[in-house]
Amino acid sequence: MSTSETRLPGPRGEHLHRPGTPGFRRLNLAMGLAGLAAFGMLYTTQPLLPELSAAFDVGPTTASLTLSVCTGLLALLVVPATALGQRWGRPRTMGVALLVAAVLTLASAVAPTFAVLLVLRALTGAALAAVVGVAMGHVGVEVHPSGLATAMGLYVAGNSLGGVGGRLITSAVVDVSSWRWAMAALGLAALAATAAFWRLLPPRAATPYDASTTDLEPRAYRDLLTDPAMLAVLLIPFVLMGGFVATYNYLAFRLTAEPFALPAAVVGLVFVTYLSGTASSALAGRAADRVGRGRVLLGSVVVMGAGLALTLPDQLALVVVGLLVLTAGFFGAHSVASGWAPVVGRRHPSQASALYVCSYYVGSSIFGALVGLSWRAGAWPATVASVGALVGVGLVASLVVVTRVRPVARDRRHELAPAVP
Numbered sequence: 001m002s003t004s005e006t007r008l009p010g011p012r013g014e015h016l017h018r019p020g021t022p023g024f025r026r027l028n029l030a031m032g033l034a035g036l037a038a039f040g041m042l043y044t045t046q047p048l049l050p051e052l053s054a055a056f057d058v059g060p061t062t063a064s065l066t067l068s069v070c071t072g073l074l075a076l077l078v079v080p081a082t083a084l085g086q087r088w089g090r091p092r093t094m095g096v097a098l099l100v101a102a103v104l105t106l107a108s109a110v111a112p113t114f115a116v117l118l119v120l121r122a123l124t125g126a127a128l129a130a131v132v133g134v135a136m137g138h139v140g141v142e143v144h145p146s147g148l149a150t151a152m153g154l155y156v157a158g159n160s161l162g163g164v165g166g167r168l169i170t171s172a173v174v175d176v177s178s179w180r181w182a183m184a185a186l187g188l189a190a191l192a193a194t195a196a197f198w199r200l201l202p203p204r205a206a207t208p209y210d211a212s213t214t215d216l217e218p219r220a221y222r223d224l225l226t227d228p229a230m231l232a233v234l235l236i237p238f239v240l241m242g243g244f245v246a247t248y249n250y251l252a253f254r255l256t257a258e259p260f261a262l263p264a265a266v267v268g269l270v271f272v273t274y275l276s277g278t279a280s281s282a283l284a285g286r287a288a289d290r291v292g293r294g295r296v297l298l299g300s301v302v303v304m305g306a307g308l309a310l311t312l313p314d315q316l317a318l319v320v321v322g323l324l325v326l327t328a329g330f331f332g333a334h335s336v337a338s339g340w341a342p343v344v345g346r347r348h349p350s351q352a353s354a355l356y357v358c359s360y361y362v363g364s365s366i367f368g369a370l371v372g373l374s375w376r377a378g379a380w381p382a383t384v385a386s387v388g389a390l391v392g393v394g395l396v397a398s399l400v401v402v403t404r405v406r407p408v409a410r411d412r413r414h415e416l417a418p419a420v421p
Contacts, residue, residue, distance in 0.1 A: 019147035030201035032158030037193035040166030051179045056114040061372035070125035072365035078133035082354035085134035097130035098194040105187035137350040152339040153285020164274030171268020220348040235397040237360035242367025243390035250375040273323040277331030284332035294402035297336045304329030305391045
């Protein structure tokens with residue numbers, strides 16, 4: 001893998017990876033594997049929360065900190081990780097970070113105390129910041145605009161596969177052994193995916209540039225954070241991701257208790273609903289290229305809210321259907337919004353992607369734990385009410401984005417421009 005950094009080589013990006021080319025396919029496969037490994041490790045403790053609660057004699061909200069400290073440190077470090085990727089090379093940064101995270105996941109399997117486990121999980125989040133904070137920027141500068149939404153959708157699909165794969169591995173192993181063996185198995189799987197990532201990622205497609213350019217200056221972030229359209233884009237992942245993670249966090253406690261009382265392996269199978277996100281993220285990316293980001297974004301948020309409502313009754317079939325719908329809606333919205341961020345922040349695309357990822361994981365860390373207060377106060381109905389409020393805020397933010405920016409045709413591709421007042 002080449003480590004030189006790039007800028008678009010000309011106004012039309014003639015040398016970037018286009019749909020249908022070998023480089024485009026290799027890039028998508030490699031980035032999918034990166035998402036597979038990263039998100040498998042990031043959420044490895046989510047299906048294990050009841051077991052961790054029992055093993056370390058802590059409550060559900062405290063056990064959820066094994067996820068929140070990981071996503072929280074990731075959020076704090078994603079912006080400096082972007083600068084590191086530009087200076088050291090995005091491919092090298094992602095590859096080394098994946099390796100470090102896999103080693104830390106294996107170390108977490110032998111953590112002697114809950115405090116040590118939290119420290120190792122926080123360090124894992126720090127390492128993964130150098131993956132997820134760099135990945136979208138890498139796709140954004142390597143892929144021709146004609147295939148950008150599709151490529152971003154495929155990357156998000158890999159993320160969802162990592163989420164479901166990690167949960168299936170840990171749930172299956174913990175049911176026949178212990179949470180320690182479950183985490184060890186996930187760490188070994190992540191090592192294999194990391195090796196394949198290094199092998200498959202194609203050489204850089206664009207031309208080198210000096211990493212000391214103004215893209216790294218603080219004013220890039222100041223420009224973005226004073227742009228109302230960008231702030232609206234950033235609010236979307238903050239609230240939607242927070243609600244999504246909280247739903248799955250406390251669903252594990254709901255399904256292992258009465259009236260469901262499901263064993264861990266069966267609860268793990270419920271996480272197969274993540275596969276609906278794999279399909280919807282890829283489809284949403286393609287649909288956004290064809291019918292416009294605004295329609296797909298708004299429709300996806302509404303679908304997420306409808307799925308959440310379906311989980312209210314104490315009927316397992318409805319819960320599963322609701323999760324399928326909710327997950328499809330969330331990943332559809334995330335796929336579109338994540339591809340929108342570097343375009344709305346088109347003068348600073350890497351920094352826009354970094355801020356998007358930061359907002360995404362700050363929301364995950366904050367609401368993934370805070371919604372636990374609703375779970376404790378009113379069980380699942382209160383949890384759904386809290387998550388529903390977050391989805392409502394996400395819908396309002398999406399409406400703001402759609403009304404403030406509009407698609408325009410330029411260079412035979414979709415871009416975004418400020419809406420005419």
